[in-house]
Amino acid sequence: MGLLQGATELFPVSSLGHAVLIPSLLHWSFKQSDPSFLPFLVLLHIGTATALLVLYRQEWVALIRGFVTAAIRGQIQTDTERLSMLLLVGTIPAAILGVFLESKIKTLFASPSVAAVFLVVNGVLMIGFELLRRRAERRSAVMASSRVEQEEHFAQAERISFRAAAVVGACQALAFLPGISRSGVTIGGGLLAGLRHEEAARFSFLLATPTILGAGLVEVPQLFAGGVPVGEYLAGAVLSGIAAYASARFLLRYFRSGRLDPYGVYCVGAGLVSLALLHFNV
């Protein structure tokens, strides 16, 4: 579960969808209603967020410094300061929706069949984002000899507008639906806002870090409840962190020239296969 969570949290394929579907399809004896399941998820998320913090450690130091400087000065002067403010603007809508709606939505839709349907929807969204991106490339008459060169015609994360950052941040709330990927919708939103694929992934990962870490840390007291096998759960969290680190490194390299649509095709296929397996009770 740790490896699964760490890998799928950052790949645009929905960690929650896989966490609902795979135990059900493989007949694992996980009971999501078990009181010790929430602390387990909390630790897995903290593992993922720690991996992202390690990956972007130098950038986070610069971002925090830039944020404090710009906040005190009341003016943005550098790209780092602008990015720190964009991340704040992007985090607020997700935090509001997360605090007030997350548990209600998750409870409402936490069934394997619903997760499979939303996985198909997620795939269609990824393919749709790429279709719109290709149209934008044609409209701006981007002529390049390679994909890397073609990507250079698009913007860096620091150049996204504040309105777009807020919309991309709010899109994270869609990931409360099992099957819809947080990184998928934020990377897709970044693409629509005119970012390069690699920069959209970077913005998505930076945006995810405070959200995932915050959501995990506020639940830490649950770990000290009786009957929680902390040692086993910590091992899961470490595996989750390692998988998340490797996934992020892979994805950042992949998105230098790669696109979202292979993940879209995977989600549509995996969703349909899961629906069939669940229907025939295999």
Place this chain on the structure above:
Amino acid sequence: MKSNGLAIGLGVLGVVFLIVAALYALGVLQFLASTSGPHYKHAILFVVLAVASFVAANFARPKGTIYMTDPRR
């Protein structure tokens, strides 16, 4: 868009958010909360909103020119 009125409004909003955060942390406020008792998640959210409001207030504040000597002379 810079004005003293907007800056004051955002500052007041920040103070209101801090009060709401304290009420959630003490368990006095139960609005949109699923259980009774203190709601630290809600409190942290409102602290973040308060910080964002104060930052926005500082951005909205018109920056005056600093005169080394009295400009009327």
